[in-house]
Amino acid sequence: MDLKxxxxxxxxxxxxxxxxxxxxxxxxxxxxxxxxxxxxxxTVYLKLDGDRISDVSFEGSGCAISVASASLMTETLxxxxxxxxxxxxxxxxxxxxxxxxxxxxxxxxxxxxxSGVREYPSRVKCATLCWHTLNNALKNPDSRPVSTE
Amino acid sequence: xxxxxxxxxxxxxTAAFDAPRWRRDxxxxxxxxxxxPLVYLDNAATSQKPQAVIDAVSDYYQHYNSNVHRGVxxxxxxxxxxxxxxREKLRQFINAASKQEIIFVRGTTEAINLVAQSYxxxxxxxxxxxxxxxxxxHSNIVPWQLLREQxxxxxxxIPINDAGELQPGAYETLFSARTRLVSLAHVSNALGSVNPVxxxxxxxxxxNVPLLLDGAQAVPHMPVDVRDLDCDFYxxxxxxxxxxxxxxxxxxxxxxxxxxxPYQGGGEMIRTVRFNGSTWNExxxxxxxxTPDIAAAIGLGAAVDxxxxxxxxxxxxYERGLLEYGTQQLQSLAGVKIVGTARxxxxxxxxxxxxxxxxDIGTIVDQQGVAIRTGHHCAMPVMEHFHIPATARASLxxxxxxxxxxxxxxxxxxxxxVFR
Ligand SMILES: Cc1ncc(COP(=O)(O)O)c(C=O)c1O
Numbered sequence: 001m002d003l004k005x006x007x008x009x010x011x012x013x014x015x016x017x018x019x020x021x022x023x024x025x026x027x028x029x030x031x032x033x034x035x036x037x038x039x040x041x042x043t044v045y046l047k048l049d050g051d052r053i054s055d056v057s058f059e060g061s062g063c064a065i066s067v068a069s070a071s072l073m074t075e076t077l078x079x080x081x082x083x084x085x086x087x088x089x090x091x092x093x094x095x096x097x098x099x100x101x102x103x104x105x106x107x108x109x110x111x112x113x114x115s116g117v118r119e120y121p122s123r124v125k126c127a128t129l130c131w132h133t134l135n136n137a138l139k140n141p142d143s144r145p146v147s148t149e
Numbered sequence: 150x151x152x153x154x155x156x157x158x159x160x161x162x163t164a165a166f167d168a169p170r171w172r173r174d175x176x177x178x179x180x181x182x183x184x185x186p187l188v189y190l191d192n193a194a195t196s197q198k199p200q201a202v203i204d205a206v207s208d209y210y211q212h213y214n215s216n217v218h219r220g221v222x223x224x225x226x227x228x229x230x231x232x233x234x235x236r237e238k239l240r241q242f243i244n245a246a247s248k249q250e251i252i253f254v255r256g257t258t259e260a261i262n263l264v265a266q267s268y269x270x271x272x273x274x275x276x277x278x279x280x281x282x283x284x285x286x287h288s289n290i291v292p293w294q295l296l297r298e299q300x301x302x303x304x305x306x307i308p309i310n311d312a313g314e315l316q317p318g319a320y321e322t323l324f325s326a327r328t329r330l331v332s333l334a335h336v337s338n339a340l341g342s343v344n345p346v347x348x349x350x351x352x353x354x355x356x357n358v359p360l361l362l363d364g365a366q367a368v369p370h371m372p373v374d375v376r377d378l379d380c381d382f383y384x385x386x387x388x389x390x391x392x393x394x395x396x397x398x399x400x401x402x403x404x405x406x407x408x409x410x411p412y413q414g415g416g417e418m419i420r421t422v423r424f425n426g427s428t429w430n431e432x433x434x435x436x437x438x439x440t441p442d443i444a445a446a447i448g449l450g451a452a453v454d455x456x457x458x459x460x461x462x463x464x465x466x467y468e469r470g471l472l473e474y475g476t477q478q479l480q481s482l483a484g485v486k487i488v489g490t491a492r493x494x495x496x497x498x499x500x501x502x503x504x505x506x507x508x509d510i511g512t513i514v515d516q517q518g519v520a521i522r523t524g525h526h527c528a529m530p531v532m533e534h535f536h537i538p539a540t541a542r543a544s545l546x547x548x549x550x551x552x553x554x555x556x557x558x559x560x561x562x563x564x565x566x567v568f569r
Contacts, residue, residue, distance in 0.1 A: 003513060003516050003563075003567060006512070007509075007513075007567045007568075012567070012568060015568075016504075016568075037524065038507075038508050038523070038524055038525075038538070038539055039524070039525055039532065039538030039539045040508075040538070041538070061506075061538060062506065062538075063506035063507075063508035063509050064505075064506060064509045064568070065508075065509070120512060122512075123508070123512060126508065
């Protein structure tokens with residue numbers, strides 16, 4: 001296993017300059033995610049316009065994997081429907097936990113760069129924290145922190 | 150070998166200690182990790198086991214496995230003799246006055262819970278106060294919080310300074326007429342700070358207050374003499390002192406143990422059982438309900454023998470020199486900051502690196518075969534004090550060498566490379 005598979009250039013870049021790293025003041029849902037094991041803490045802001053994600057952003061601190069994953073997630077989700085977001089959540093989950101050579105990587109777009117995390121079981125939670133937080137935001141708009149421990 | 154206390158360490162003393170020779174007693178050191186030789190720098194989490202300990206455990210299972218204190222048959226007598234023999238070794242090792250004062254428990258965590266539930270619930274009342282410190286491991290915080298819920302005691306906390314030392318003078322001011330107990334780390338696992346426990350014990354006693362020391366990080370690295378310290382309780386874990394997991398010791402002064410009710414009920418801890426009431430066994434069995442981890446206790450006895458062959462003063466002196474070397478090496482790296490710079494420190498190097506989260510450091514150095522711990526080290530209040538979510542922590546043992554430190558430094562170069 002090469003470290004480069006985990007820390008791909010895209011990951012290092014998104015960690016250094018995370019996209020959509022800001023508050024959304026008129027968000028329709030705000031959720032906090034916390035991983036007590038490593039102290040990663042994220043807030044995901046979601047703005048729904050009917051069934052469309054018109055804006056999504058995050059703030060917080062964490063390791064390179066969790067920050068890059070959150071950054072890539074917000075980039076990917078903007079403009080998507082709720083159903084598409086839920087589908088991506090599922091796809092991301094299996095990407096990070098199930099080896100599948102026949103997987104359609106094309107449909108995952110940039111998110112595919114995180115597939116290397118699968119080889120590092122102790123780090124999978126870092127990459128999924130933002131997605132669990134988002135899922136929480138989609139499912140129940142009243143704030144309750146989610147934990148991935 | 151007399152090291153000047155707290156001072157610079159001369160290399161002659163360090164050179165006299167043959168760490169590579171001792172290292173060969175640890176079969177795991179031959180392991181390769183990601184194709185690289187193992188560099189094990191996570192000793193504060195748990196230590197490795199020498200062949201002598203592994204053999205003692207397997208010898209018990211192969212030749213005389215049997216329950217203790219229960220049978221008249223030969224195997225049971227052998228097992229009982231070995232188990233009680235281990236207790237005597239531990240008594241000598243920490244210089245307790247009697248074997249009755251050595252209670253086998255699962256580890257430091259259980260020892261502290263035992264004191265909180267048995268001593269705490271029987272001796273403390275609502276409004277009574279317990280003094281802790283900001284550098285405690287969660288296992289010396291949460292048991293007291295549970296007691297607080299049960300009895301309404303108040304917890305007072307000695308703050309630390311930015312070097313990771315207890316703030317001088319703060320301790321004294323926390324005593325009141327309601328202070329009933331002090332519970333304190335001998336050595337901090339997150340920072341390495343060695344607390345001035347002897348003076349702190351004597352001050353507590355001036356207020357007629359007993360003091361518990363969490364010695365999990367002290368016993369494996371320095372001589373500990375509970376009578377010289379005059380502490381009332383002392384807790385430590387076998388697995389951090391080169392013995393098996395699942396066993397540890399609560400030491401307490403005999404009179405205190407006599408005045409404490411049992412912690413758990415069951416076999417072994419009773420003298421007579423009738424449905425209208427039971428009577429308790431004598432010390433130390435009153436606190437050892439059920440079948441103990443016999444193999445682990447015997448293994449711990451073997452670990453004590455092993456440590457005594459090397460000599461705890463030599464171990465302390467050698468590790469002091471190694472810590473100094475590691476400190477210099479890490480300090481010379483750009484962007485690396487050591488967290489915990491107390492004047493009196495044991496072999497713990499907690500650090501953070503500019504722009505790189507500790508978790509990423511941990512994963513990358515692991516790929517180079519270097520095992521360190523990253524996270525909050527079960528000391529969230531310490532992380533909060535320094536406004537950091539986590540640190541990377543290299544922690545030393547006597548089998549580590551300067552080469553191990555050099556391997557860590559090289560691995561940290563790799564971290565820089567990835568995040569360039
Ligand atoms: C200072 C300190 N206290 C208590 C503990 C808890 O020890 P154990 O998990 O063996 O019960 C540890 C170990 O993690 C420690 O370092």
